[in-house]
Amino acid sequence: xxxxxxxxxxxxxxxxxxxxxxxxxxxxxxxxxxxxxxxxxxxxxxxxxxxxxxxxxxxxxxxxxxxxxxxxxxxxxxxxxxxxxxxxxxxxxxxxxxxxxxxxxxx
Numbered sequence: 001x002x003x004x005x006x007x008x009x010x011x012x013x014x015x016x017x018x019x020x021x022x023x024x025x026x027x028x029x030x031x032x033x034x035x036x037x038x039x040x041x042x043x044x045x046x047x048x049x050x051x052x053x054x055x056x057x058x059x060x061x062x063x064x065x066x067x068x069x070x071x072x073x074x075x076x077x078x079x080x081x082x083x084x085x086x087x088x089x090x091x092x093x094x095x096x097x098x099x100x101x102x103x104x105x106x107x
Contacts, residue, residue, distance in 0.1 A: 004074050004082075014071040017088050021065045027054050049098070057085070057095030069094060 005011065031054045033039055040047035068088040075081050085094045 004076065008077040010075045012073045014073065017068045017070055019065075020061045020067045020069050020087075020094070023069060023085065024058065024061045024065060027058055027061070030054055031058065053095070053097050057097060060094040067094075 031051065034047045034050040034054060037044075064087070069085050070088040072084040072086065073081070074084065080098065082096055082098050084096045086092060087094060
């Protein structure tokens with residue numbers, strides 16, 4: 001996050017605390033959507049990136065589905081956006097999901 005700030009990005013920490021289990025259910029659905037060629041037609045490259053990001057995120061969540069999580073929203077000057085999900089108690093990162101403005105949202 002320090003590197004992002006040095007490059008002019010803005011950061012915002014979400015006030016909400018969300019159970020990892022909730023993210024897991026949502027991102028299982030998003031993984032299925034990202035793999036469905038009928039839905040991703042014309043956005044194959046973006047969908048392929050989303051699949052890899054989501055798979056890594058789900059693997060991290062599976063290690064502790066009982067954890068509470070919190071998000072950091074990072075917006076770079078060029079329009080890229082990242083969402084860093086962390087364990088609220090330990091601060092350990094669980095996933096960092098990326099999307100560029102005007103591309104399919106993979107958060």
